[in-house]
Amino acid sequence: MPIYRAPIRDLQFVFHELFYADRILAALPGFDETSADLVDAILEEGAKLFEQEIQPLNQSGDSEGCRFNHGVVTTPNGFREAYLAYTEGGWCSLSADPEYGGQGLPETISFMLEEMLTSANVSFSLYPGLTRGAINAISSHADDELKARYLPKMIEGIWSGTMCLTEAQAGTDLGLVRTKAEPRGDGSYSITGTKIFITGGEQNLTENIIHLVLARLPDAPPGVKGISLFLVPKRRLNENDEPAEPNGVSCGSIEHKMGIRGSSTCVMNFDQAQGFLVGPENRGLACMFTMMNAERLAIGIQGLGLGEVAYQNAAAYARERLQGRAATGIAAPDQNADPLLVHPDIRRMLLTTRAYNEGARALAVWTAINIDLSHRHPDSAKRAEAEDLVALVTPVIKAFFSDYGYETTTLCQQVLGGHGYIQEWGMEQFVRDARIAQIYEGANGIQALDLVRRKLFMHGGRLPARLFQLIADYLEQQQENSNLQPYLQQLGAALNLLQKLTGWLIAEGGSNPDQLGAAATDYLRLFALVTIAWMWVQMIALAQRRQGGDEADFYHSKLQVGRFFMGRLLPQIHSLEMAIRSGSDLMMDMHEADF
Numbered sequence: 218m219p220i221y222r223a224p225i226r227d228l229q230f231v232f233h234e235l236f237y238a239d240r241i242l243a244a245l246p247g248f249d250e251t252s253a254d255l256v257d258a259i260l261e262e263g264a265k266l267f268e269q270e271i272q273p274l275n276q277s278g279d280s281e282g283c284r285f286n287h288g289v290v291t292t293p294n295g296f297r298e299a300y301l302a303y304t305e306g307g308w309c310s311l312s313a314d315p316e317y318g319g320q321g322l323p324e325t326i327s328f329m330l331e332e333m334l335t336s337a338n339v340s341f342s343l344y345p346g347l348t349r350g351a352i353n354a355i356s357s358h359a360d361d362e363l364k365a366r367y368l369p370k371m372i373e374g375i376w377s378g379t380m381c382l383t384e385a386q387a388g389t390d391l392g393l394v395r396t397k398a399e400p401r402g403d404g405s406y407s408i409t410g411t412k413i414f415i416t417g418g419e420q421n422l423t424e425n426i427i428h429l430v431l432a433r434l435p436d437a438p439p440g441v442k443g444i445s446l447f448l449v450p451k452r453r454l455n456e457n458d459e460p461a462e463p464n465g466v467s468c469g470s471i472e473h474k475m476g477i478r479g480s481s482t483c484v485m486n487f488d489q490a491q492g493f494l495v496g497p498e499n500r501g502l503a504c505m506f507t508m509m510n511a512e513r514l515a516i517g518i519q520g521l522g523l524g525e526v527a528y529q530n531a532a533a534y535a536r537e538r539l540q541g542r543a544a545t546g547i548a549a550p551d552q553n554a555d556p557l558l559v560h561p562d563i564r565r566m567l568l569t570t571r572a573y574n575e576g577a578r579a580l581a582v583w584t585a586i587n588i589d590l591s592h593r594h595p596d597s598a599k600r601a602e603a604e605d606l607v608a609l610v611t612p613v614i615k616a617f618f619s620d621y622g623y624e625t626t627t628l629c630q631q632v633l634g635g636h637g638y639i640q641e642w643g644m645e646q647f648v649r650d651a652r653i654a655q656i657y658e659g660a661n662g663i664q665a666l667d668l669v670r671r672k673l674f675m676h677g678g679r680l681p682a683r684l685f686q687l688i689a690d691y692l693e694q695q696q697e698n699s700n701l702q703p704y705l706q707q708l709g710a711a712l713n714l715l716q717k718l719t720g721w722l723i724a725e726g727g728s729n730p731d732q733l734g735a736a737a738t739d740y741l742r743l744f745a746l747v748t749i750a751w752m753w754v755q756m757i758a759l760a761q762r763r764q765g766g767d768e769a770d771f772y773h774s775k776l777q778v779g780r781f782f783m784g785r786l787l788p789q790i791h792s793l794e795m796a797i798r799s800g801s802d803l804m805m806d807m808h809e810a811d812f
């Protein structure tokens with residue numbers, strides 16, 4: 218069975234040492250009790266639950282999958298008990314609003330736990346994950362009555378939440394949604410329609426399921442401007458706010474899929490179900506984006522979580538497995554072959570995975586800190602700056618982390634050779650589980666378009682300008698740091714390239730919109746590599762300062778992995794530049810009939 222040990226030391230390195238996050242967060246209103254000790258205690262407690270109770274269900278959950286019987290969905294054995302342990306431990310309520318029973322802790326802490334939970338068991342993580350997103354949307358847009366009736370039980374985890382957007386004809390293009398909402402005359406609405414691919418749409422973990430459904434009011438304008446958001450419980454609440462009679466919501470079937478088989482993916486039928494409007498009429502998509510943006514970051518974290526657990530298993534295997542001899546001479550004379558780790562190509566695969574993981578972890582924590590700043594900083598200008606940065610990197614985290622997660626789980630599978638292809642070792646499950654993150658929550662091509670078509674242009678280019686300025690400021694602050702010079706030069710050149718390409722893309726896109734679409738995916742990857750390089754140079758600088766002291770091995774390996782990222786992975790930007798500049802004609806000149 219695959220192993221997993223939560224990377225607590227590395228999370229502490231990023232949280233405490235790199236960003237001094239406990240101090241930043243404790244200075245924000247409402248977070249004054251955030252201390253290094255509190256964060257460490259939460260990480261350790263979470264790690265215990267995830268490693269000991271939730272990770273052992275990952276492989277069995279995959280082979281059993283979810284079962285469907287006449288509208289009833291049963292999750293794999295052990296999921297119910299583990300979910301109970303999760304809710305009773307208060308893990309659902311960590312960052313939720315204390316007014317409704319939440320613990321009011323920083324989002325940054327939830328982000329770090331999310332990584333661990335997805336490493337342990339992605340399928341399981343989706344049940345509380347979607348609920349957290351639904352809580353965010355309800356908290357931000359519902360009226361006080363809905364909040365008071367629904368939030369406390371959702372925050373406790375006794376009720377779950379879902380996100381019901383997709384219909385058979387409406388995937389990426391939500392303007393095509395057909396589900397209807399008709400006023401009942403009592404302030405509520407009758408919701409009728411069928412949604413597909415709904416994660417956790419039906420399950421046996423919670424006593425009620427609160428669906429957030431996109432639907433159209435009568436006479437709503439066509440397209441995305443005519444969509445409203447409704448809260449639709451599986452069971453209606455009685456006068457004591459307890460779940461009572463069924464509400465015309467049923468599960469028609471569940472999907473049989475490549476991965477995340479412990480997560481139920483449901484066809485959901487709404488037959489005159491009673492729903493309540495969330496946010497203004499016809500502004501449903503904007504309200505749903507509160508949930509979708511949070512989910513996009515969480516989906517990116519799945520790539521990181523799976524990359525981490527895949528790395529741990531591949532590294533352990535490469536240490537034990539004896540095959541061939543080192544090219545430079547026998548490394549283990551007492552054995553009849555050397556461990557795989559002596560081979561440069563094995564090290565290439567392991568270091569690629571680790572360098573992405575550790576760089577991505579730093580970027581994830583930096584982003585989470587900015588989320589907390591955007592919610593709580595007393596200065597509105599600081600809140601706006603943090604909000605810009607989060608908006609800019611959200612598609613980058615969603616798409617790049619999930620792309621590299623699929624790449625690196627495949628590399629780690631390769632380290633195991635044939636054993637990587639066999640179920641028993643668990644590596645093929647990581648690959649299968651990683652694949653969906655590139656598709657759902659807005660396919661990665663759509664994330665790339667969000668970056669190049671929207672985020673680069675918003676507020677006259679303010680978003681990328683802010684990030685580029687932060688990196689330029691860092692380069693300037695460090696210019697006297699002689700040990701860091703080679704890395705500063707690389708980062709400076711990479712930033713320069715990114716800025717030049719951004720300008721080029723904006724200019725080209727003005728005259729030919731297909732240039733943006735043709736360049737989008739490569740540009741997003743280049744953007745991610747430069748941003749992660751910024752994280753790595755900061756980590757290298759820190760490791761250089763600490764390398765002579767305690768934990769010399771930890772800092773030494775941080776330096777090695779950083780060197781690998783800067784020397785071996787960052788240079789991809791040059792081939793990406795060539796691909797970006799090659800333009801859209803290479804795709805668009807092909808006649809449709811020739812495809």
Ligand SMILES: Cc1cc2nc3c(=O)[nH]c(=O)nc-3n(C[C@H](O)[C@H](O)[C@H](O)COP(=O)(O)OP(=O)(O)OC[C@H]3O[C@@H](n4cnc5c(N)ncnc54)[C@H](O)[C@@H]3O)c2cc1C
Nearest residue numbers: 380381382383388389414415416482657658659660662663
């Ligand atoms: C396991 C699973 C769980 C899911 N969970 C949920 C859930 O909980 N709730 C929910 O509402 N949905 C859910 N989904 C649906 C998921 O979000 C959609 O599948 C996804 O958004 C893509 O939509 P689609 O499948 O219709 O693909 P399409 O929209 O048909 O897209 C197909 C391809 O075309 C590309 N494309 C589409 N439009 C454009 C364009 N304008 N420009 C360029 N390229 C384009 C896309 O990038 C994609 O690669 C889930 C799906 C799966 C498989």
